[in-house]
Amino acid sequence: METYYKPEDLPKFQEIGKEAPDLAKKFFEYYNTVFEEGELTEREKSLIALAVAHAVQCPYCIDAYTQTCLEKGSHLGEMTEAIHVAVAIRGGASLVHGLQMHNAADKISM
Amino acid sequence: MSLNRLKSFSKIENNGLSPFPQTLVNHNLSLTRDQTITLQINIGLHCNQVCRHCHLDAGPHRENDMMSRETMDRVIRFAAGNAFKVIDITGGAPELHPDLEYFIRKLKSYSNRLILRSNLTMLHEKGEALMDVLRETGTDIVASFPSLNDVQTAAIRGKGCFDISVLTLKKLNDFGYGKEDSGLCLDLVVNPSGAFLPPSQASQEKRFRKVLKQKCGIVFNNLYTFANVPLGRFLKWLEDSGNFEKYVEKLSSAFNPCTVDGLMCKTLISVSWDGYLYDCDFNQASGQFLGNRKLHISEINDPPEPGGHIATDYHCYTCTAGSGFT
Known part of the structure; x- marks a missing residue:
């Protein structure tokens, strides 16, 4: 089946x-440095990446970081x-905006 | 070499996977034997577990594939005539062999270091009587402990294995194993729970040490991370789950030329339960004899000479992936 996202x-x-090599070089250098062990371990960083991948709903990242998390020693529970x-x-970010809704409603309500 | 194995690998070879010897040539490397310092003996394929990553297809159904006393005595004579630095007893679950104690007591005098590989659950069943023998003979233990997680462990080794393994490690600590200055070494082996590479050994050791100490009060000496070898039961799982091609590609693309000089097959001789000789335990599983020559322990007095040929195949990519096999 034809899909927009291809593994x-x-x-x-x-x-x-290819089209902007200097920018890509800088990006990938930065990207690789970010995931090196620092104050956080590589395993912890890959768990953060997996969570963010779900927040931004990127199928590529979910695929890649599921694998990376397992290879860094995380288990399915973590x-x-x-x-x-x-x-x-x-969810919290959506819900907290409910306060804006309350404010707007209060303003025009008796 | 099994027919299934041939089929799997020839299919992937057609898709461009370079044969292992070719990859060595491409990197200007050669793989030949050094001085043999380790004697590894597989005393039988009978096991109480049916681990899904087992490269040997060991299990309860292999109860007849056990080393005879006669072959054990030949191994003992071979060990007595050569000063091996390490003698390494493996299986199956070696604890299931009725002559294990006899074998350990005989071999102990012929090497500085005697190792027993254990899946921990069978050691738990044999209990303190066997642990006493191991302690008394100063036999080191290398134990499979694939994960800090119950569910992940169960997926590889079966339900209940995690809790029993933890209990056994605690008991071994009580016997002095893994404790500083006891002289009784307790090492752990971690395998991934699927078709992916293991974490770095250093980071995993640090994490296991911290978690096992904090949560269970367990201590150990060293931790080794091993990739799963595409042979035996694990190969079947790879094929059935559709992971075979990607996994072997992953192993071969992670080829690290720096690992070749330290490969265990350069310094190890492996004896199967029926007394035949191999360059390593994985070549036993793939049916490739020592230097591609079928030889029985009764036919030799000395280990192979340095410079000799080592049998290789696609599964060798497992030992050269990433930081390699120790």
């Missing part, structure tokens, strides 16, 4: 540099909890 495109990510963190923030 075989993921390994071609670097090809994005990965599922990480996604719930993203879900909680996304």
Whole structure:
């Protein structure tokens, strides 16, 4: 079935540099540095990436970081909890806007 | 080499996977034997577990594939005539062999380091009597402990294995194993729970040490991370789950030329339960004899000479992926 997202495109990510090589070089250097062990371990960073991938709903990132999380030694329980963190923030971000709705409603209501 | 194995790998070869010897040539490398310092003996394929990543298809159904006392005595004579630095007893579950204690007591005097590989659940069943023998003979233990998570462990090794393994590790600690200055080494082996590569050994050791200490009060000496080898039961799972091609591609694309010099097959001789010789335990599983020559332990007095040929195949990409097999 023809789809917009093709799994075989993921390994071609670097090809994005064809049209703007300098920018791509800077981006990928930054990207790789971000995921190196620092104050956080590579395993912890990959769990954050997995959660963010779900928040931004990127199928490529979900595929890639599911694999990375497993390869960094995380298990399904940890990965599922990480996604719930993203879900909680996304849901909370929507819900907190309910206060704006209340404010707007209060303003025009008796 | 099994027919299934041939079929799987020839299919992937047609898709452009480079044969292992060709990859060595491409990197100007050669793989030949050094001085043999380790004698590894697989005393039988009988096992109480049916682990899904097992490259040997060991299990309860292999109860007849056990080393005879006669072959054990030949191995003992071979060990006595050569000063191996390490003697490594593996299986199956070696604890299931009725002559294990006899074998350990005989071999102990012929090497500085004697290792018993354990899946922990069978050691739990054999209990303190066997642990006493191991402690008394100073036998080190290398134990499978694939994950810190119950569900992940169950997926590989079966339900209940995690809790029993934790209990056994605690008991081994009580016996002094893994404790500083006890002289009793307890090492853990971690395998991934699927078709993906293992984490870095250093990071995983740090994490296991912290979690096992905090949550269970368990200590150990070293932790080794091993990739799963596409042979035996794991190969079948790869094929059935549609993961075979991607997994082997992953292994081959992670080829690290720096691992070749330290590969265990350069310094190890592996004896199967029926007494035949191999360059490693994985070549036992794929049916490739030592240097591609069928030889029985009764036919030799000395280990192979340095410079000798080592049998290789596609599964060798497992030991050269990433940081490699220790």
